[in-house]
Amino acid sequence: MKAVVMAGGEGTRLRPMTSSMPKPLLPVANRPIMEHVLRLLKRHGLTETVVTVQFLASLVKNYFGDGDELGMELTYAHEEKPLGTAGSVKNAEDALKDDSFLVISGDALTDFDLGDLIRFHREKGGLVTVCLTRVPNPLEFGITIVDDEGKVERFLEKPTWGQVFSDTVNTGIYVMEPEVFDYVEADTSVDWSGDVFPQLMKEGKPIYGYIAEGYWEDVGTHESYVKAQADVLEGHVDVEIEGFEISPGVWVAEGAEVHPDAVLRGPLYIGDYAKVEAGTEIREHTVIGSNVVVKTGAFLHKAVIHDNVYVGPQTNLRGCVIGRNTDVMRAARIEDGAVIGDECLIGEESVIQGNVRVYPFKTIEAGAFVNTSVIWESRGQAQLFGARGVSGILNVEITPELAVRLAGAYATTLKKGATVTTARDHSRGARALKRAVISALQTSAIDVRDLENVPMPVARQQTARGSAGGVMIRTTPGVPESVDIMFFDERGADLSAAGQRKLDRVFARQEYRRAFPGEIGDLRFPASVFDSYTGALLREVDITGVREAGLKVVVDAAHGSAGIVLPSLLGRLGVDALTINPGMDEARPTETAEERRAGLVRLGEIVASARASFGVRFDPVGERISLVDERGRIIEDDRALLVLLDLIAAERRSGKVALPVTTTRVAEQVAAYHGTQVEWTTTSPDDLTRVCREESTIFGGDGRGGLIVPEFSSVFDGSAAFVRLVGLVSRTQLTLSQIDARIPRAHVIKRDLPTPWAVKGMVMRRVVEAAGDRSVDTTDGVRVVEPDGRWVMVLPDPAEAFTRLWAEGPDDASAQELLDEWSRVVQGDGE
Numbered sequence: 168m169k170a171v172v173m174a175g176g177e178g179t180r181l182r183p184m185t186s187s188m189p190k191p192l193l194p195v196a197n198r199p200i201m202e203h204v205l206r207l208l209k210r211h212g213l214t215e216t217v218v219t220v221q222f223l224a225s226l227v228k229n230y231f232g233d234g235d236e237l238g239m240e241l242t243y244a245h246e247e248k249p250l251g252t253a254g255s256v257k258n259a260e261d262a263l264k265d266d267s268f269l270v271i272s273g274d275a276l277t278d279f280d281l282g283d284l285i286r287f288h289r290e291k292g293g294l295v296t297v298c299l300t301r302v303p304n305p306l307e308f309g310i311t312i313v314d315d316e317g318k319v320e321r322f323l324e325k326p327t328w329g330q331v332f333s334d335t336v337n338t339g340i341y342v343m344e345p346e347v348f349d350y351v352e353a354d355t356s357v358d359w360s361g362d363v364f365p366q367l368m369k370e371g372k373p374i375y376g377y378i379a380e381g382y383w384e385d386v387g388t389h390e391s392y393v394k395a396q397a398d399v400l401e402g403h404v405d406v407e408i409e410g411f412e413i414s415p416g417v418w419v420a421e422g423a424e425v426h427p428d429a430v431l432r433g434p435l436y437i438g439d440y441a442k443v444e445a446g447t448e449i450r451e452h453t454v455i456g457s458n459v460v461v462k463t464g465a466f467l468h469k470a471v472i473h474d475n476v477y478v479g480p481q482t483n484l485r486g487c488v489i490g491r492n493t494d495v496m497r498a499a500r501i502e503d504g505a506v507i508g509d510e511c512l513i514g515e516e517s518v519i520q521g522n523v524r525v526y527p528f529k530t531i532e533a534g535a536f537v538n539t540s541v542i543w544e545s546r547g548q549a550q551l552f553g554a555r556g557v558s559g560i561l562n563v564e565i566t567p568e569l570a571v572r573l574a575g576a577y578a579t580t581l582k583k584g585a586t587v588t589t590a591r592d593h594s595r596g597a598r599a600l601k602r603a604v605i606s607a608l609q610t611s612a613i614d615v616r617d618l619e620n621v622p623m624p625v626a627r628q629q630t631a632r633g634s635a636g637g638v639m640i641r642t643t644p645g646v647p648e649s650v651d652i653m654f655f656d657e658r659g660a661d662l663s664a665a666g667q668r669k670l671d672r673v674f675a676r677q678e679y680r681r682a683f684p685g686e687i688g689d690l691r692f693p694a695s696v697f698d699s700y701t702g703a704l705l706r707e708v709d710i711t712g713v714r715e716a717g718l719k720v721v722v723d724a725a726h727g728s729a730g731i732v733l734p735s736l737l738g739r740l741g742v743d744a745l746t747i748n749p750g751m752d753e754a755r756p757t758e759t760a761e762e763r764r765a766g767l768v769r770l771g772e773i774v775a776s777a778r779a780s781f782g783v784r785f786d787p788v789g790e791r792i793s794l795v796d797e798r799g800r801i802i803e804d805d806r807a808l809l810v811l812l813d814l815i816a817a818e819r820r821s822g823k824v825a826l827p828v829t830t831t832r833v834a835e836q837v838a839a840y841h842g843t844q845v846e847w848t849t850t851s852p853d854d855l856t857r858v859c860r861e862e863s864t865i866f867g868g869d870g871r872g873g874l875i876v877p878e879f880s881s882v883f884d885g886s887a888a889f890v891r892l893v894g895l896v897s898r899t900q901l902t903l904s905q906i907d908a909r910i911p912r913a914h915v916i917k918r919d920l921p922t923p924w925a926v927k928g929m930v931m932r933r934v935v936e937a938a939g940d941r942s943v944d945t946t947d948g949v950r951v952v953e954p955d956g957r958w959v960m961v962l963p964d965p966a967e968a969f970t971r972l973w974a975e976g977p978d979d980a981s982a983q984e985l986l987d988e989w990s991r992v993v994q995g996d997g998e
Contacts, residue, residue, distance in 0.1 A: 168212075168213060168267055168268060168269060168285060169213070169215045169216065169217065169262065169266065169268045169269075170213040170215070170216045170269045170271060171217045171256050171263065171269070171271070172191075172201065172204060172205065172208070172217070172219070172271055172273045173255055173271070173272050173273055173339075174190075174201055174219060174227050174274070175221030175222060175246055175249070176221075176222065176274065177189075177190070178222075178387075180388055180389075181386075181388070181392065182526075183490070183506060183507075183508035183524050183527060184389075184488060184490060184508065186526055187223075187490075187527050188226065188490075188491075189220075189223040189227055191227060191273035191274050194456060194473060195276055195392075195396055195399055195454075196400065196418075196436050197409065197420070197454060197455075197474075198407075198409060200273065200274050200275070200276055201227070201231070201273040201274065203406050204275070204277075205231070205234070205237055205239060206237065207277065207279075209238060211281040211282045212282070213269060213281065214240060215239075215240045216234070216240070216242075217241075217243070217244055217259045217262045218231070218244070219244045219246065219259055220243055220246070221246040221247075221248075221250075228243055242262060244258045244262070246258055250354070250357065251355075251358045251362075252358050253351045253357040254351065254353075254355055254357040254358075256270055256351070257348055257351040257353055257357065258353075264345045264348065265345065266345070267285075267288070267289075267343065267345075269281065269285065269342050270340065270342075271340045274385075275338065275340075275383065275384065275386060276382070276383070276384045276386055276395045276398075276404060277338070277340075277382060277383040278381050278382050278406060279300075279340065279379040279382075279383065280380075280381065283377075283379075284298055284340070284342060284379065285342055287317070287375070288342040291375045293318075293344075293373035294343070294346060294347055294367065294372050295342070295343050295375070296341065296376070297311060297319060297337055297340075297341055297364075297374065297375070297376050297377070298337075298339075298342075298379050299311055299313070299336065299379065300378065301378070311335050311337050311376055313375070313376035317377065318373065318374070318376070319364075319375065338379070338383050338385075341359065347363070347367075350363050381404075381405075382398065382404035389488065392471070393452075393469065393488065397434075397452040397469070400418075400433070400434035401452075402434075410423075410437075416433025416434030416435070416451075417431050417433040417434070417435055417437075418434075419436075419437045420436075420437065420438050420439035420441075421439050421440075422439045422440040423437045423439060423441045423443075424440075424441070424442045425441075426443060428445035429443045429444065429445060429448075430447070430448040431449050432450045432451055433451060434451055434452065435449055435452065435454070437449075438454075438458070438474070439457045439458075441456070441457065441458060441459040441461070442461070443461045444460075444462050444463045444465075446463040447462070447465045447466070448465075449461070450466075450468040450469070451469070452468075452469040453467045453468060453469060453470045454470075455467075456474040456475070456476065456491075457474045457475070458474055459474065459475065459476045460476075460478065461478045462477075462478060462479050462482075463480050464482075465479070465481065465483075465484070466482070466485075467485075468485045468486070469485060470484040470485065470488075470501075472484075473491040473493075474491050474492075475492045476490075476492070476493050476494070476495065477493075477495065477560065479494075479495055479496045479515070481497055482496075482498060482501075483499075483501070484500075485501070486503035486504055486505075486521075487502065487505040487506065488505075488507065489501070490506075490507055490508045490510070490527065492510045493509065493510060493512070493513065494512050494564060495507075495513045496513060496515040496517075496533070497515045498515055498516045499513045499514065499516065499518075500517070500518045501519040502519060502520050503521045504521045505525075506523075506525070507525045508524075508526045508527035508528070508529070511525055511527065511528065512531065513525075514530070514534065514968065515533040515534070515968075516533060516534050516921060517531050517533060517536070518535070518537065519531065519537050520537060523537055523540055523541070524540040524542070525541045526540075526542050532923060533921070533967055533968035533969075534922065534968040534969070535923050536923075551671045552662075552671065552966070553965075553966035553967070555643065555653065556654060557651070557652045557654075558643055558649060558650070558652075559649060560648050560649050561596045561648060561649060561650050564649075565600070565650050567599070567600060567603040570603045570640075571603050572607075572674065573652060573670075574604040574608050574611075574638065575679035576674035577636070577638065577670055578607065578608050578612070578679075579611060579673045579678065579680040580669050580673060581636060583613075583682070583686060584612060584614065584686075584688075585636075586614045586616060586633065586634045586635055587613050587615055587634055587636050587637060587638060588617075588626065588629050588634040588638075589604060589608070589615055589638050590617075590618040590620070590625075590626035590640075591641065592641040592727075592756050592788050593727075593751040593752075593753050593756055593787075594650075595753055596642065596756075597640040597642065598620075600650060600652070605617060609689075609690060610681060610682055610687060610688075611682055611688070612680065612686040612687070614690075615691070616629070616634065616692075617690060617691070618692075618693065618696055619692070620728055620731070620751075621696060621697075622727075622729050622732055622789025622886070623653075623788040623789060623790045623883075624880070624886060625696060625700045626655075627655060627660070627880065628659060628703070628880060629693070629696060630655045630657070630658075631658050631659035631880075634657065635657055636654065636656055636657060637659060638652065638654055638655070639655065640652050640653070641653070641756075641788050642757040642787070643757065645758065645763075647755070647756065654666070654670065659880070659882060660853065660881060660882050661853050661856065661882075662853075663853055664853065697735050698735060700886075701735045701736045703879070704736070704879055704886060704887055704890055705736075705890070707878050708876060708887060708890045708894065709891075710740065710741070710893065711894065711898070712897045712898045713740060713741045713742060714741035715897070716897035716900075717743065718780045718893060719742070719744075719778070719780055720742055720744050720745075720779055720781060720782065720783065721745045721747065721774045721777060721779045721781075721783075721795075722737070722744050722783055722785075722889075723747050723748055723770045723782065724747070724749045725763075725766060725784055725786065726749075726750060726751055726752050726755060726787070727751065727786060727789060728751065728788055728789055729785035729789035729885060729886065730746075730748070730750065730751060733749070733886075734746075736886060736890070740893065745773070747770070747773065756787060757787050763786075763793070764801075766784060767793055767801045768801070770782045770795050771799035771800060771801060773799075774795050774797065774799045775797075775798060778797075781794060781896065781902075781903050782794070782799075783795075785886075785889075786872065786885065789885045790873065790884070790885055791871065791872030791874075791883060791885055792874065792888055792889055793807065794810070794903065796902065796903040796904040796907065797902045797903060798904055802903060802907060804870060804871050805913065806910075806913075807872070808830070808868040808869075808870045808874070809907075809910050810910070811866065811868065811888070811892065812837050812866060813841070813909070813910055814895040814896075815865055816838050816842070816865070817841050817899070818895065819843065819865045820841055820843070821842060821843060821865075823845065823858075823861075823863055823864055823865065824843060824844075824845055824864070824866045825848055825855055825864055825866070825875070826847060826867065827849065827850045827854075827855060827870070828847045828849065828850065828944070828946050828947050828948075828950060828960060829870070829917075829960060829962075829973045830847075830870050830915075831870075831913035831915045832958070832975060833910065833911050833912075836911060837910060847946055849947035850948075851947075852873070852882075852883070854947075855867050855869065855875065856881045859877045860881040864877045865877060874891075875888075876888060876891045913975070914976055914977065914978055915973055915974070915975045915982065916973070916975075916979065917971070917973050918971075918986055919964075919969045920970045920972065920990060920993050920994060921968060921969055922968055922969055922970040923968055924968055927970070930961075930970055930993055930995075931948075933992055934949050934961045934992055937989075937992045947960075948960055948961050948971075949961050951989070953985070956977075957977070958974070959974040959988075960974075970993050972986060972989060974986035
């Protein structure tokens with residue numbers, strides 16, 4: 168006997184899950200519902216099967232093919248338009264007209280004994296046998312009455328409670344004789360129970376009802392879909408679960424990686440090649456698909472996660488369904504009954520309320536509170552560039568495909584035949600992505616100079632030597648799983664805001680230039696990069712008096728790329744240097760704030776015991792430095808900025824220094840004391856770089872370890888700052904602690920407040936209104952100066968759903984009081 172599997176329905180009640188996936192392919196226990204149906208057919212010897220398809224038919228065909236992998240013979244009958252339950256089977260008449268056949272839905276989960284159903288049909292000799300089952304709530308189904316002989320007496324499609332006369336419902340499984348096709352009109356929408364069966368009964372044709380024992384669930388609603396997962400895991404339905412039962416009810420598929428410290432409370436399922444990190448808690452009735460990543464601190468309960476989903480740290484998912492290729496970012500919360508479609512982005516700390524539907528390809532902004540379904544609009548900020556170029560989690564947000572498109576867009580903004588310099592840090596991820604970037608640049612008619620692994624200042628300097636621009640790929644500072652793709656202009660500085668917008672437009676329109684075969688770009692690997700860098704640095708920066716001073720310094724390369732350039736630099740500088748942590752570990756391309764702090768403490772101990780003049784610690788890409796004084800005490804980054812400012816201003820006694828508006832106003836006192844002045848810039852590194860290119864600028868810095876030495880370059884450079892500091896300390900004959908002691912204390916406090924994108928403008932209007940007649944500066948954000956000199960700055964973050972606040976006062980208590988006051992303004996308290 169042949170079988171017919173009906174797989175053409177749109178599954179409209181299951182949207183958004185079925186917006187981009189046909190209902191029969193929806194996974195139950197990480198296997199499509201229709202695959203469970205086909206395996207049931209095979210178990211009962213029904214290996215020759217016709218599949219009727221219509222909605223997203225190609226996806227069904229591509230998945231199952233000819234059925235060979237399942238040990239079956241599958242053929243397909245395609246409907247050009249919906250033909251109804253009977254019309255779609257009529258469409259496959261040519262394959263079914265020779266013998267009895269069985270009809271079954273491709274989207275109902277069951278373990279009925281089909282062999283017994285077929286035996287019953289043959290014994291009764293009817294034209295049609297309808298498979299029936301008993302359910303507690305028959306409103307969604309067609310109810311059926313049968314007599315003692317099993318003959319059907321009455322049908323009623325989807326009754327009201329007033330019409331309910333039985334709990335025996337039609338399961339949509341039938342055994343039929345080919346003669347039934349005489350009652351179905353071709354190429355017309357015809358339904359079995361609504362059209363054909365009433366006509367057969369009117370003519371007295373024999374229709375029998377077989378009441379089946381076993382499990383049956385029509386997966387037609389979100390609730391029944393989630394229930395079907397739980398029933399499989401609980402063993403209520405006899406289907407095959409692919410994987411190993413590592414403990415009672417805990418199923419783990421091949422290749423899955425589950426950390427021993429993850430808490431698993433079954434029954435649950437973890438799909439093949441999924442990764443579950445330590446500190447996660449996965450509770451009963453959760454199904455995790457293939458290639459899913461669940462990060463530390465995530466909590467999942469009764470959640471159904473489809474394939475290739477990223478579940479970020481501290482997320483909380485309860486009773487929800489997450490579609491394929493969706494990214495759920497840190498601390499997001501998705502409540503019971505919510506359904507997220509395929510390829511969505513759920514931002515950090517956002518909340519999706521219960522029963523909300525988010526349709527495919529939507530972005531929910533960080534911090535958003537969503538209590539209505541998102542169908543058309545995106546509710547997110549499609550911001551390509553952030554504070555560090557284009558950033559995101561490797562192979563989640565930043566994929567090789569994205570890197571290729573980005574590089575193609577960047578190349579399109581440049582002339583054909585231009586040269587771009589590429590570089591990376593020492594991580595494997597950056598190495599892999601850089602290769603993709605280089606390929607895209609070359610195929611867009613761009614010549615490439617690849618520096619491979621170099622410190623970022625070296626990459627910037629080399630870019631400025633005749634390239635039209637540059638691309639640097641590095642691990643995001645403090646976030647080992649993320650990467651930054653940074654774009655440089657022809658001067659080696661970060662791409663300007665206008666340049667970013669131009670690249671953004673090309674990327675959004677996907678108008679990438681492609682080279683003709685004779686125009687493919689060249690790839691070169693320049694030599695003597697480090698020698699030319701250190702030679703230029705020592706020529707441009709004042710190092711008079713260094714050899715005579717006999718300084719002893721401890722330099723911590725922190726296992727970063729600064730360790731590559733230090734040997735040639737220190738050998739020519741003329742100081743007694745002890746270098747620690749020079750080797751690079753590609754498994755540790757960055758360090759957390761805690762690791763950096765611990766490294767500075769160790770550096771301080773070495774400096775004190777070695778009686779060194781000071782210690783310096785580089786960041787992993789050699790861009791920023793942190794300082795330790797001669798007593799081994801850490802000089803905080805904001806104090807280190809003032810120390811360098813004091814030394815440089817005292818030596819130069821003219822010119823200006825460039826500082827972001829968030830820097831303490833103590834800097835103005837220090838500069839004025841030595842006859843120099845401060846030019847305040849925005850918090851953008853691009854603006855700081857612009858001012859440092861001006862001839863009168865003698866110094867710049869951001870208070871976070873980023874220091875600019877304008878006589879050498881206009882960008883952050885840890886090596887240049889170190890060489891400048893060595894020269895200054897050699898000539899002043901003062902220790903860092905003595906310099907630090909003569910600078911007044913600063914009291915600046917910072918706070919970040921979550922702010923949805925939609926209200927950022929309103930927040931800033933509220934701040935300006937609250938300022939009243941106080942002095943207001945709008946260089947960057949809004950800076951409000953109190954009559955007593957205290958100030959607060961409110962700045963909406965350009966890339967994240969946050970508002971940043973800084974406050975300064977004569978002491979910590981007054982600064983804290985001011986910060987609390989303006990935090991209430993930002994949050995709209997009292998409105």
